[in-house]
Amino acid sequence: MRSDGTVLARATSDGEDRLIEADEPLAGLHLRCGGQLPGTIAVPELLELVRKARRFRFPLARAVSAHDGGDVITAWVEAQPSETGDGCDIRVRNWRSAPMPHEDSTASEARRATTDRQLAELTATLDAGQRLLAVETTSAELVALAGAMESGIGRVWTEFLPPENVAHQQPLHWRLLDGTRVIVPGSGRTFHVRLLPSMQPGFDPAGFELLLLSDQPPPLAPTAPGTALPSNRRGLVGQELAPVLRQPIARIIANAETIRTRMAGPLPDAYAGYASEIASAGKLLLDLLDDLSDLEVVEARDFQTAPDQIDLGEVSRQAAGILNVRAQERGITLIAPDAAQSLPAIAEFRRVLQILLNLIGNAIRYSPEGSRVWIRLEPAGPMARVVVADEGEGLSLEEQGRLFAKFERLGRKGDGGSGLGLFISRRLARAMGGELSVESAPGQGARFRLEVPADPDAG
Structure with a gap:
């Protein structure tokens, strides 16, 4: 431990890491951070330093940082286990104050969006005209609302969630609706919506x-017996476990993201890294809950889809639009069918969109940066086909044979997948009277082919 330099302030703590007495400027910072004298040390990095020194009975020293209003305080602090008690003697030898750096608004908004995604009790995918494409909820209180919205796929979302104090009718610019309070029928709580656009600059x-x-907070009452969540979700995971687990996991993720991004105050990089790992693990759990819920659905004996007349070109463009930002982040170019291309089919719009999102998402995840992913339409006699092709590493014949198996990840580690996406996608394709297959070779990328019945009435 260094002993040079003037001691600017002294303090003492007890065996419970409470600050018993302190000189200025440490005392003032402690109080402004919400602490009391005596009281638990309120500066997080100082608390961690003192806690370790007391626990290991070994003197420690390090630079400690803290937010103080609009400034960032950096101080060199030494913690020496007391020879006469269970606490520590604390010495501050350096103290610097600097204005807090301006935060990039784009990064701040991205963090806010990440947190809101974890706390949302209902999510919906909208097209460019704010019309509903898909709806998902984990709240028993919102089951009826989600069911009504699912029945109204293709209609504007404000028909089901009317904004408060907005007299104008749709279409309204999305920025006027982002953050507005909405009326949720049958609920006594107040709600607001966030609209996150999928867009390229310009x-x-x-x-x-x-x-x-x-x-x-949502009501604590469990889902009523026999009540099925939207998207045919039922069974132990989809109806009972997922609604109970999702909210606390989402809170863990949101709190971890707050710590990771240092929104609650400065932290060493190591602690921010720990918080990042916690958030990633939480997201993995949420994704696994979703996949297990979908697995219950597609393996149920009475599972059925709701086929309708759809345009595979429109579904493909919607899927590409949703994932375009993710592709841009990896430098990957998505090439979707242009607006003039159409391929009529008989299938369930929402399920086809779910399959394409999985196929395109996989292509983005496993393709090299700077590569391309194509989404093509192909008539195939009585079938209508969508092909998702990439420039990835490709698959051997042995890997192709295992690809659609349950929980199969082909030995990949750390990519966050559950190994259920392609299994579920193939089951969905077959439930609609179609098929999902792959054509590939090592070093030549992969071509995933989704086939559903063509629309015989299309001209």
């Missing part, structure tokens, strides 16, 4: 992600 949004949030 272009209009290709679609939106709608998040329904409330600052009030």
Whole structure:
């Protein structure tokens, strides 16, 4: 431990890491951070330093940082286990104050969106005209609302969530609706919506992600027996476990993201890294819950889809629009069918979109940076085909044979997948009277082919 330099302030702590007495400027910082004298040390990095020194009975020293209003304080602090008690003697030898650096608004908004996604009790995918494409909820209180929205796929979302104090009718610019309070029928809580656009700079949004949030906790009553969640979700995971587990896991993720991004105050890089790992593990758990819920659905004996007349070109463009931002982050170019291309089919729009999102998402995840992913339409006699092709490493014949197996990840580690996406996608394709297959070779990328019945009435 260094002993040079003037001691600017002294303090003492007890065996419970409470600050018993302190000189200025440490005492003032402790009080402004919400502490009391005597009281638990309120500066997080100082608390960690003192706790370790007391626990290991070994003197420690390090630079400690803290937010103090609009300034960042950096101080060199030494913690020496007391010879006469269970606490520590604390010495401050250096103290510097600097204005807090301006935070990039884009990064701040991205963090806010990440947190809101974890706390949302209902999410919906919208097209460029704010029309509903898919709806998902984990809240028993919102089951009826989600069911009504699912029945109204293709209609504007404000028909089901009317904004408060907005007299104008749709279409309204999405920025006027982002953050507005909405009326949720049958609920006594207040809700607001967030609209997250999928867009490239200089272009209009290709679609939106709608998040329904409330600052009030949901009711604790469990899902009523026999009540099925939207998307045919039922069974132990989908109906009972997922709604109970999702909210606390989402809170863990949101708190971890707050720590990781240092929104609650400065932290060493190591602690921010730990918080990042916690958030990633939480997201993995949420994704696994979703996949297990879908697995229950597609393996149920009475599972059925709701086929309708759809345009595979439109579904493909919607899927590409939703994932375009993720592709851009990896430098990957998505090439979707242009607006003039159409391929009529008989299938369930939402399920086809779910399959394409999985195929395109996998292509983005496993393709090299700077490569391309194509989404092509191909008539195939009585079938209508969508092909998702990439420039990835490709697959051997042995890997192709295992690819659609349950929980199969082909030995990949750390990519966050559950190994259920392709299994579920193939089951969905077959439930619609179609098929999902792959054509590939090592070093030549992969071509995933989704086939569903063509629309015989199309001209």
